[in-house]
Amino acid sequence: MDTAPRRLGSSPVVVGPLGLGCWPLAGMTRAGVTREAAVASVRAAIDSGITHLDTAYCYGEHGESERAIREAVAGRRDAVVIAGKCGIHWEPDAAASPPRRQVVDGRPARIRAEVEESLARLGTDHFDLLYLHAPDPTIPIEESAGELKRVFDSGIAHAIGLSNATLDQLSRFAAACPLAACQMHFNMLQREIEREILPWCVAHGVAMVVYWPLMKGLLAGRMHRGQVFPTTDSRHKYPMFAGEEFAKNLAFVEAIRPEASRLGCDLADLVLAWTAEQPGITSVLFGATSPEQVRENARALQCDLDDTARAAIRVAIQARGPVANRRAV
Numbered sequence: 001m002d003t004a005p006r007r008l009g010s011s012p013v014v015v016g017p018l019g020l021g022c023w024p025l026a027g028m029t030r031a032g033v034t035r036e037a038a039v040a041s042v043r044a045a046i047d048s049g050i051t052h053l054d055t056a057y058c059y060g061e062h063g064e065s066e067r068a069i070r071e072a073v074a075g076r077r078d079a080v081v082i083a084g085k086c087g088i089h090w091e092p093d094a095a096a097s098p099p100r101r102q103v104v105d106g107r108p109a110r111i112r113a114e115v116e117e118s119l120a121r122l123g124t125d126h127f128d129l130l131y132l133h134a135p136d137p138t139i140p141i142e143e144s145a146g147e148l149k150r151v152f153d154s155g156i157a158h159a160i161g162l163s164n165a166t167l168d169q170l171s172r173f174a175a176a177c178p179l180a181a182c183q184m185h186f187n188m189l190q191r192e193i194e195r196e197i198l199p200w201c202v203a204h205g206v207a208m209v210v211y212w213p214l215m216k217g218l219l220a221g222r223m224h225r226g227q228v229f230p231t232t233d234s235r236h237k238y239p240m241f242a243g244e245e246f247a248k249n250l251a252f253v254e255a256i257r258p259e260a261s262r263l264g265c266d267l268a269d270l271v272l273a274w275t276a277e278q279p280g281i282t283s284v285l286f287g288a289t290s291p292e293q294v295r296e297n298a299r300a301l302q303c304d305l306d307d308t309a310r311a312a313i314r315v316a317i318q319a320r321g322p323v324a325n326r327r328a329v
């Protein structure tokens, strides 16, 4: 993999090709991830040369992800790039399981409050990168963008990003606030951004940071037919882990697995290396639930694809065909 550092848009912030996504560390994909495992995972990433740490106000009902990062980076804050997000929070919902629901709220006052609380949880005075987590459909996006510009102008965030946006929202946001990065989902089988969003970002010098490179774990190659996801595992809600779709996705994994063996790397490393080399992709955020997974995935930095692997992956993607869409956030 090309490990050269890359700049986020025209900002001063520089990241590597891989970043650690700190959502699963808060026990949000599945329950049972301990604080010790979370802290050890972040430390394992830094020790493996992965210093781009992606988190958010809502990663954990009470900022568990941000608090774990604070503990893990104590004494080496300057060695990491902390990317936070604001604009989504949790509210109790007795009818839901677990009993909570995500609320998108990008009003300026809410953004200001979340930024302050996140910085306190992180134990830092600035974000290297701060995203609007998702556009708030109830207000013009310019209102949220204006507040993020104020955060940027005050020096509290060294770069600003936007996540989960349409093309129209991206261009309106960029007209109101300097935009350094866009964050969207992207992996071998879910490549919708290639149609419009990615070309727009490339044309406008906006970095593309992608999430779900392992398709929430499926492309790491350790899932099996008949696997049942408990209700404490958010994957039970996604079509890609159910029925015929799941079977087709597992067949895809088996189609590309021989290429990983041939190149002498783990499947997750092949997948991450492929994702990182796609044109226009700036940084790839993988999630993990243990330091062992982090170390395995970090070995992707040493994984070099060849044309045989690229061709085999292309054929397997074509054979798999379109996948069922993601569920709404």
Ligand SMILES: NC(=O)c1ccc[n+]([C@@H]2O[C@H](COP(=O)([O-])OP(=O)(O)OC[C@H]3O[C@@H](n4cnc5c(N)ncnc54)[C@H](OP(=O)(O)O)[C@@H]3O)[C@@H](O)[C@H]2O)c1
Binding pocket: 020, 021, 022, 023, 024, 029, 030, 054, 055, 133, 163, 164, 183, 184, 210, 211, 212, 213, 214, 215, 216, 217, 218, 220, 221, 222, 268, 285, 286, 287, 288, 289, 293, 294, 296, 297
């Ligand atoms: N902007 C947004 O709205 C948004 C949305 C989603 C994610 N993100 C960011 O992007 C990051 C990446 O997304 P993600 O974590 O959902 O997806 P991902 O990287 O596709 O999948 C991560 C999951 O895969 C499993 N896994 C990882 N490495 C593995 C390995 N070597 N072997 C076996 N299993 C492995 C782990 O789950 P198990 O151990 O439980 O199987 C882990 O939690 C997030 O953490 C977050 O920072 C942003």
